[in-house]
Amino acid sequence: xxxxxxxxxxxxxxxxxxxxxxxxxxxxxxxxxxxxxxxxxxxxxxxxxxxxxxxxxxxxxxxxxxxxxxxxxxxxxxxxxxxxxxxxxxxxxxxxxxxxxxxxxxxxxxxxxxx
Amino acid sequence: xxxxxxxxxxxxxxxxxxxxxxxxxxxxxxxxxxxxxxxxxxxxxxxxxxxxxxxxxxxxxxxxxxxxxxxxxxxxxxxxxxxxxxxxxxxxxxxxxxxxxxxxxxxxxxx
Numbered sequence: 001x002x003x004x005x006x007x008x009x010x011x012x013x014x015x016x017x018x019x020x021x022x023x024x025x026x027x028x029x030x031x032x033x034x035x036x037x038x039x040x041x042x043x044x045x046x047x048x049x050x051x052x053x054x055x056x057x058x059x060x061x062x063x064x065x066x067x068x069x070x071x072x073x074x075x076x077x078x079x080x081x082x083x084x085x086x087x088x089x090x091x092x093x094x095x096x097x098x099x100x101x102x103x104x105x106x107x108x109x110x111x112x113x114x115x
Numbered sequence: 116x117x118x119x120x121x122x123x124x125x126x127x128x129x130x131x132x133x134x135x136x137x138x139x140x141x142x143x144x145x146x147x148x149x150x151x152x153x154x155x156x157x158x159x160x161x162x163x164x165x166x167x168x169x170x171x172x173x174x175x176x177x178x179x180x181x182x183x184x185x186x187x188x189x190x191x192x193x194x195x196x197x198x199x200x201x202x203x204x205x206x207x208x209x210x211x212x213x214x215x216x217x218x219x220x221x222x223x224x225x226x
Contacts, residue, residue, distance in 0.1 A: 004158065031212065042119075043204065045213040056213050091159070095212075101147045101164040102212045108158045 002026045004107035006092050012113045013082055021077045021110045023092030030097040032075045033104060034067065036060075036088040043091065049075065050097065082114045117141055119207050121217035128195050129225050135191045136220040138205030142186035149214060150179055150190055151204040159204060162190075195224045 005024045013019050025032050034046040047057045049067050066078045075094075079086055089111050093104040120139045128134050140148065147166045153159040163172040168183040176193045192199055202221045206214035 033212070035214075035216075042218050043206075043214075043216040045215070048212050056211055058213065101149075101166055102208055102214075103149070103161060103164050104212075104214065105161060106151070106159040108156065 004092055004094055004105055006090075006107040006110050008110060009108070010111045010113070012115065015084060015114055016081050019079050019082055019112065021079075021090050021092075021112070023075045023077075023094075023107055024073050025075055025092065025094030026105055027073070028096070029094035029105070031055075031095045031104075032067075032069070033093040033095070034077045035091045035093065035106075037091070037109075038085075038088045046077070079112075082112075084114050087112060087114045117207065117209070117215045119205060119215050119217040121203075121205055121220050123220060124218065125221040125223070127223045127225065130196060132195050132224075133191065133193045134195055134222065135189050136203060136222075138188045138190070138207075138217055140186050140188070140205075140207040140215075140217075142183060144209040145183045145186070146208050146210050148181055148183075148188050149206040149208075150188070151206065152201050153204055153219070154201045162203075190220075192222075195222070197224045197226050200224045 007022045032049045037043045047061045048055045064080050089109045091109045092107045095104045150162040151159040163179045165181040170181040179190045181188045202219040204219045206216045
């Protein structure tokens, strides 16, 4: 069964460093998403991406964040200068553009630890 | 601000018990309600998506109901098994694709 994959599973970085989190969405999906869960808090929406541009973003997704689909298979989230409060589990998700219920299929997450 | 609440926060049951938990969401601007099952270190797995008031969905021993007028959904597990141990998340969306999640119900089934 097709699934969303994410690499790495765990990333440790120092404050101020740039990180890139990678995702391979399900192959015939055209909508892509990033969510995050800070420890002990709810899963929060960051951004959705369709047709090579951002379609929705939350207040969390500020200028420190960017997303890209560099080729036909990968979808990335870049954090330019990490802060301690960026430590969280980051989930990638994908879905069909034709889904009327906006179903989303999630990857296993990347745990980002900023020290 | 959309707020989705789930209760209880955690639940311990014995194998064979039936159990249910609740998801409450804003009844205005409702579009769809999603249930996910999430085991530690795995991907959250989509269980159900419901859109219509009165919807009932079933998958094996797990079923869900939806009341959009009063803003709640119930998830039921009949005859719980140890492999049902997981966190059950509900998420809500309006006409936008962004999902707003509840904090989850953590279910532990003792053999």
